Amino acid sequence: MSAALDPTALDPAAPETRRPLHRALVSVYDKSGLVELATALHAAGVEIVSTGSTAATIAAAGVPVTPVEELTGFPECLDGRVKTLHPRVHAGILADTRRPEHLAQLVELGIAAFDLVVVNLYPFAATVASGASADECVEQIDIGGPSMVRAAAKNHPSVAVVVDPARYGEIDAAGFTLFERRALAAAAFVHTATYDVAVASWFGSVLAPTALEGSPFPAWAGATWDRSTVLRYGENPHQAAALYTQGDGTRGLAQATQLHGKEMSYNNYVDADAAWRAAHDHTGPAVAIIKHANPCGIAVGSDIAQAHAKAHACDPLSAFGGVIAANQVVTAAMAAQVAPVFTEVVIAPGFEPAALEILTAKKNIRLLQVDGGAPRAAVELRPISGGLLLQQADRIDAAGDDPAQWQLAAGAAADAATLADLAFAWRAVRAVKSNAILLASDGASVGVGMGQVNRVDSCRLAVERAGTGADGRARGSVAASDAFFPFADGLQVLLDAGVRAVVQPGGSVRDAEVIAAAEAAGATLYLTGTRHFAH
Numbered sequence: 001m002s003a004a005l006d007p008t009a010l011d012p013a014a015p016e017t018r019r020p021l022h023r024a025l026v027s028v029y030d031k032s033g034l035v036e037l038a039t040a041l042h043a044a045g046v047e048i049v050s051t052g053s054t055a056a057t058i059a060a061a062g063v064p065v066t067p068v069e070e071l072t073g074f075p076e077c078l079d080g081r082v083k084t085l086h087p088r089v090h091a092g093i094l095a096d097t098r099r100p101e102h103l104a105q106l107v108e109l110g111i112a113a114f115d116l117v118v119v120n121l122y123p124f125a126a127t128v129a130s131g132a133s134a135d136e137c138v139e140q141i142d143i144g145g146p147s148m149v150r151a152a153a154k155n156h157p158s159v160a161v162v163v164d165p166a167r168y169g170e171i172d173a174a175g176f177t178l179f180e181r182r183a184l185a186a187a188a189f190v191h192t193a194t195y196d197v198a199v200a201s202w203f204g205s206v207l208a209p210t211a212l213e214g215s216p217f218p219a220w221a222g223a224t225w226d227r228s229t230v231l232r233y234g235e236n237p238h239q240a241a242a243l244y245t246q247g248d249g250t251r252g253l254a255q256a257t258q259l260h261g262k263e264m265s266y267n268n269y270v271d272a273d274a275a276w277r278a279a280h281d282h283t284g285p286a287v288a289i290i291k292h293a294n295p296c297g298i299a300v301g302s303d304i305a306q307a308h309a310k311a312h313a314c315d316p317l318s319a320f321g322g323v324i325a326a327n328q329v330v331t332a333a334m335a336a337q338v339a340p341v342f343t344e345v346v347i348a349p350g351f352e353p354a355a356l357e358i359l360t361a362k363k364n365i366r367l368l369q370v371d372g373g374a375p376r377a378a379v380e381l382r383p384i385s386g387g388l389l390l391q392q393a394d395r396i397d398a399a400g401d402d403p404a405q406w407q408l409a410a411g412a413a414a415d416a417a418t419l420a421d422l423a424f425a426w427r428a429v430r431a432v433k434s435n436a437i438l439l440a441s442d443g444a445s446v447g448v449g450m451g452q453v454n455r456v457d458s459c460r461l462a463v464e465r466a467g468t469g470a471d472g473r474a475r476g477s478v479a480a481s482d483a484f485f486p487f488a489d490g491l492q493v494l495l496d497a498g499v500r501a502v503v504q505p506g507g508s509v510r511d512a513e514v515i516a517a518a519e520a521a522g523a524t525l526y527l528t529g530t531r532h533f534a535h
């Protein structure tokens with residue numbers, strides 16, 4: 001063990017030895033559990049020093065308390081901006097009681113040391129979230145609180161610091177061991193670091209914006225993450241992995257309630273996220289079935305069971321071991337269809353009791369209920385070697401996503417049913433990764449080509465999956481391409497298979513050749529002007 005980590009370097013007492021509590025400094029915005037804590041501390045003979053309304057709350061409960069002003073000999077002033085910012089407070093927190101010279105100085109100065117600091121901070125983030133004015137937000141930046149928390153955490157060999165009312169039950173007059181004080185100090189620094197990230201982010205985005213003109217991204221981006229679950233392993237068994245969440249009230253897949261089944265794996269989360277997004281790109285009942293983050297079936301239906309049946313029919317072979325997301329409550333009818341198919345995860349906003357009964361009869365299937373929240377974060381993060389890419393999430397509301405704005409480039413204008421299928425295909429194709437081609441018919445994908453390094457191979461794959469024979473589904477279907485056809489060859493594969501209407505962004509230098517191919521085949525071709533790459 002290095003000298004720095006040796007707990008006995010200055011203190012010969014065993015690190016398991018508890019430091020009894022004699023004197024506590026209590027200053028909390030959140031008063032929950034305060035009276036119970038103060039009552040217990042007093043009963044155990046611990047002297048309590050406290051600030052303004054914290055002291056008032058304690059005193060009102062009939063528990064003796066020393067106002068901090070009595071200690072400092074100075075009134076709390078400037079509307080509470082200065083209460084505890086005083087050497088008599090901070091010397092009491094920061095004295096390293098293992099050092100004889102510190103103890104001697106305290107005696108000389110007539111200051112008593114604290115061995116417990118209980119502080120939580122002004123609600124800055126909640127004030128910002130409430131839409132309060134800039135002045136009100138600034139007023140809620142706690143100064144004295146973080147100073148005490150940081151001082152106590154630094155001086156953890158002598159002081160225990162508690163920042164979370166949920167942990168008051170751990171406070172006992174017998175005190176804490178060094179290891180416990182270290183853990184409390186670590187939690188205290190997380191408390192102040194999270195707080196400062198919120199303050200710095202607000203300054204850089206609202207009060208003194210640092211984004212360049214035309215960009216929403218500030219000069220500095222901070223985020224704090226709390227570990228939610230340690231996963232069994234990552235993408236492969238030799239990779240350790242964990243799930244983290246932001247403690248900012250965000251709701252989504254990461255906060256889902258698991259109703260049944262084995263624990264979620266890393267790959268389950270990746271696929272469930274892709275499925276959840278894909279199912280929410282549609283209004284009305286929609287189901288997406290995902291394998292390896294790509295859809296093997298997406299469909300809308302008159303109800304969720306019909307949407308599932310249509311999505312499953314797209315590629316039943318690939319749906320084996322898939323992750324299914326429904327954008328509406330899973331009904332018993334849908335559950336009865338899912339039950340016979342080996343399925344890793346079903347994710348939905350809810351499950352009918354009868355659906356749960358059917359699905360929980362299967363031991364291993366994981367059932368996740370997501371309680372609200374947007375399916376996509378507004379900003380997406382992707383680490384790269386040496387840095388991090390940030391982008392606004394792709395949305396489905398650009399002008400080019402409205403079929404009424406599409407440009408008819410070839411063939412006859414689509415009838416209402418064909419246009420509805422094209423609109424469905426255009427929404428569904430953005431869930432497909434890397435040269436996405438999606439063939440659709442009657443509100444369901446019937447062939448998906450993805451993961452190719454050229455678009456023509458994706459077209460071949462989509463057509464092959466849809467089936468090209470007399471009873472194949474390519475003939476008479478419609479198609480969407482997430483990006484333009486660079487040559488006519490990819491589109492020609494679709495046209496040769498009998499695809500009768502296609503929607504794509506356009507914008508290739510060879511658009512004229514592509515349009516000519518559609519014209520020659522008598523097919524309808526729409527240009528959106530908007531692209532939906534997903535890598």
Ligand SMILES: NC(=O)c1ncn([C@@H]2O[C@H](COP(=O)(O)O)[C@@H](O)[C@H]2O)c1NC=O
Nearest residue numbers: 029051052053054081083084085143144145
């Ligand atoms: N300015 C100071 O000296 C100061 N000292 C403590 N506080 C905060 O005041 C709050 C408690 O105040 P009260 O006991 O008056 O409710 C705590 O959230 C604490 O973090 C302060 N407030 C803000 O900075």
